[in-house]
Amino acid sequence: MLDAAVRYPPGASHPVTTLAPDDLAAHRRRYGERWREPRLIDTIEYLGLDGRGGGRFPVAAKWRAQLAAGGGGVVVANGAESEPASAKDAALLQLRPHLVLDGLAATAEAVRAFTTVVWVHAGALASRAALARAVAERRRAGLAEPPVQLVVGPRRYLSGESSAIVRALSGGPALPEFRRVPATNRGIGGRPTLVHNVETLARIGVAARAERGPPTTLLTIATAAGRTVVEVPSATPLWQVHAVRHVQAVLVGGFGGTWMDAPAFGHVHAGSLPLGLLLPLLDDGCGIGHTAAIADYLAASSAGQCGPCRFGLRAVADLLADLVELRARRRDTRRLHRALAEIAGRGACHHPDGAVRMVASALRTFAVDVRAHLYGSSCRHSGEGGFFPVPEAP
Amino acid sequence: MGRQEGLARLGVDPVACEGIGICQHVAPMLVRADSWGYPIVSNRPLRGAARRAAEVAVASCPRRALFVDRPGRSRQVE
Numbered sequence: 001m002l003d004a005a006v007r008y009p010p011g012a013s014h015p016v017t018t019l020a021p022d023d024l025a026a027h028r029r030r031y032g033e034r035w036r037e038p039r040l041i042d043t044i045e046y047l048g049l050d051g052r053g054g055g056r057f058p059v060a061a062k063w064r065a066q067l068a069a070g071g072g073g074v075v076v077a078n079g080a081e082s083e084p085a086s087a088k089d090a091a092l093l094q095l096r097p098h099l100v101l102d103g104l105a106a107t108a109e110a111v112r113a114f115t116t117v118v119w120v121h122a123g124a125l126a127s128r129a130a131l132a133r134a135v136a137e138r139r140r141a142g143l144a145e146p147p148v149q150l151v152v153g154p155r156r157y158l159s160g161e162s163s164a165i166v167r168a169l170s171g172g173p174a175l176p177e178f179r180r181v182p183a184t185n186r187g188i189g190g191r192p193t194l195v196h197n198v199e200t201l202a203r204i205g206v207a208a209r210a211e212r213g214p215p216t217t218l219l220t221i222a223t224a225a226g227r228t229v230v231e232v233p234s235a236t237p238l239w240q241v242h243a244v245r246h247v248q249a250v251l252v253g254g255f256g257g258t259w260m261d262a263p264a265f266g267h268v269h270a271g272s273l274p275l276g277l278l279l280p281l282l283d284d285g286c287g288i289g290h291t292a293a294i295a296d297y298l299a300a301s302s303a304g305q306c307g308p309c310r311f312g313l314r315a316v317a318d319l320l321a322d323l324v325e326l327r328a329r330r331r332d333t334r335r336l337h338r339a340l341a342e343i344a345g346r347g348a349c350h351h352p353d354g355a356v357r358m359v360a361s362a363l364r365t366f367a368v369d370v371r372a373h374l375y376g377s378s379c380r381h382s383g384e385g386g387f388f389p390v391p392e393a394p
Numbered sequence: 395m396g397r398q399e400g401l402a403r404l405g406v407d408p409v410a411c412e413g414i415g416i417c418q419h420v421a422p423m424l425v426r427a428d429s430w431g432y433p434i435v436s437n438r439p440l441r442g443a444a445r446r447a448a449e450v451a452v453a454s455c456p457r458r459a460l461f462v463d464r465p466g467r468s469r470q471v472e
Contacts, residue, residue: 178407180461306408307432315429342428348409 001099001202001231002218006091008227010389014126015087019095021130024137027098034102034208040110043207047215053078053162053197054253054275059204063111065184066194071112073192076169077104077201079120079127080153080160083254084297085222085388086277089198091229092218093120093127096202097134103201105145106208111194116146119165123155156394157301161349162195164303169193175303176349199276219276222388234271241270242280248385249287249365251279255294255390256354259287259365285385287366288373291359292320293390298355300393309352312343316359323373330374336363401439402462404448408432410459417460421451435460 006015022030037043045060066073077100081089092100104116118135120128128150135148151169153159159174162183168174169188187193196204199218206212215234220227221242232241242250250265252258254277260268270276281287299313319336322328336359344356363370372380404424413432417425424436424447440448440462452460 176409178409180405180407180463307411307413307430308408308428311430311432312428339429342434346408346428346432346434348407 001096001206001216002091002229003231006087006095006229008087008090008229010224010226012226013090013124015091015094017095021095021133022098024098024134024141027096031099031102031206031209034106034205035210036109037208040106040204040208044110044204047207047212049200049203049207051197052199052203052218052276054256056274059196059200062184062194062196063107065182066111066113066192069185069192071192073111073113073194074115074117074169074188075104075108075111075113076162076165076188076193076195077101077116077118077198078160078162078165078195079118079124079131079198080165081124081198082121082157082160083256083275083277084391085227085254085279086220086275087222087227088218088220088229088276090124090127092198092202093124094130097130098138099202099205100198101134101138101148101205102208103196103203103205104148105143106204107194107196107201108146111192113192113194114146115149117149117151117169119151119153119160119169121155121160122152128152157298158303158349158351161351163349165195166193175305176347176351178348215271217270217273217276219270219273219278221278221280223280224384224386224389227388232270234269236270237266238268238270238278239266242278246282247280248283248285249281251281251290251294251358253277254279254354255298256351256358257361258357259291259361261365279388281387282383282385284381284383285387286324286369286379286381287362287385288320288369289324289379289381290385290387290390291362291366292317292324295320295355295359297390297393298351298358302351303349306347306352308343308346312339313352313355315339316343316355320359323370324379326373326377326379328374333363333370333374401441402445402448402464403437403439404435404451405461405463406433406435407459407461410457411455412457412459414456416454416456417451420454421447424448425451433460 183193295317299317
């Protein structure tokens with residue numbers, strides 16, 4: 001889909017690239033015309049396409065649920081990409097906006113929806129500009145597809161969560177909500193609502209064509225030197241994507257992902273990641289230190305609606321800060337483990353679950369460092385390990 | 395899907411819940427408090443006395459945060 005690596009310097013939202021964004025003509029030259037395939041759902045099911053926003057939920061199953069609720073619903077393209085280290089969705093929106101919009105139109109046809117929305121963060125200026133251009137171009141070209149509405153959400157971590165989008169588009173605040181009935185049954189204004197990540201939609205856009213090629217995965221590799229988006233065949237083991245030498249561990253799948261040590265991460269296949277995002281840590285960095293910084297960011301990003309998330313994540317972040325500062329005692333690690341066990345699975349959304357997963361995997365992966373911080377007089381590490389700088393807590 | 399799956403379960407809406415704690419007192423067999431006073435509800439299928447205790451807990455919540463999930467209604471798609 002991208003054909004080349006796309007590099008974002010530290011702190012930048014515009015890529016350093018010689019690739020120009022595809023306009024409608026360039027898009028048609030690259031991919032050809034989209035098929036108006038009446039049985040696209042069967043193709044999607046055959047390809048085993050799943051959600052690339054982190055959930056990996058099968059696309060065809062979501063479409064079936066939406067169809068079972070009767071047509072006339074809404075399809076939302078989620079381009080919020082709240083994960084600060086990720087840039088794959090931005091790269092798609094900025095370079096291949098028409099592929100995402102093709103996927104959106106194809107999905108709307110398949111589930112008989114009349115309304116489509118693209119949801120992006122207020123801060124994503126480059127993505128918004130590329131999208132607005134592409135939507136205007138399609139309107140001028142008179143493409144037979146439902147009108148696309150571009151909606152800008154607040155620049156908050158959780159405003160990219162799918163129930164928060166449904167709530168905001170129903171007139172509420174952009175905060176996650178607890179749903180007993182899935183949005184595919186009753187979503188925006190009571191209408192069946194389908195929310196797909198933009199990479200998922202781009203893959204649907206590719207699936208709706210004759211030339212498909214082998215399955216690929218988009219990955220962001222985020223380090224102190226910036227973020228790079230690459231596209232690799234899904235069967236690629238990660239040691240081919242990122243060198244294992246001098247790498248102590250990798251945080252796989254973003255801030256709510258899993259820490260894996262260097263030999264282990266290399267054997268994971270790119271296509272099996274819940275979210276295509278790698279944050280490598282070199283030998284000289286302290287994994288516990290970065291884990292504490294991320295935990296603090298996630299605690300501060302909580303919507304504060306559910307008690308276990310609001311109080312639990314703060315407690316976990318404070319205990320980790322004590323550990324980093326060599327203030328923690330053994331009973332504090334027991335309290336930490338108990339807090340993690342109590343928080344998991346108890347929020348309206350999966351934000352606390354991701355935080356728990358990340359911290360629990362750090363305690364396993366950096367067990368030696370945990371002991372050094374508990375019983376030693378100093379941390380064993382001298383540097384930052386070239387790790388992606390965790391943004392200031394909001 | 396076995397018979398177990400068809401039975402009702404107690405659930406809590408964590409957004410509506412404010413950790414007031416009445417449920418923990420009226421139905422201690424089904425609800426216990428976490429470190430911050432918020433309810434951890436049992437996910438066991440409800441039968442007999444447990445079913446009646448769950449109904450009492452649901453009725454006792456001032457925030458209407460507890461509910462009994464009826465069989466045949468799926469909770470999650472994504």
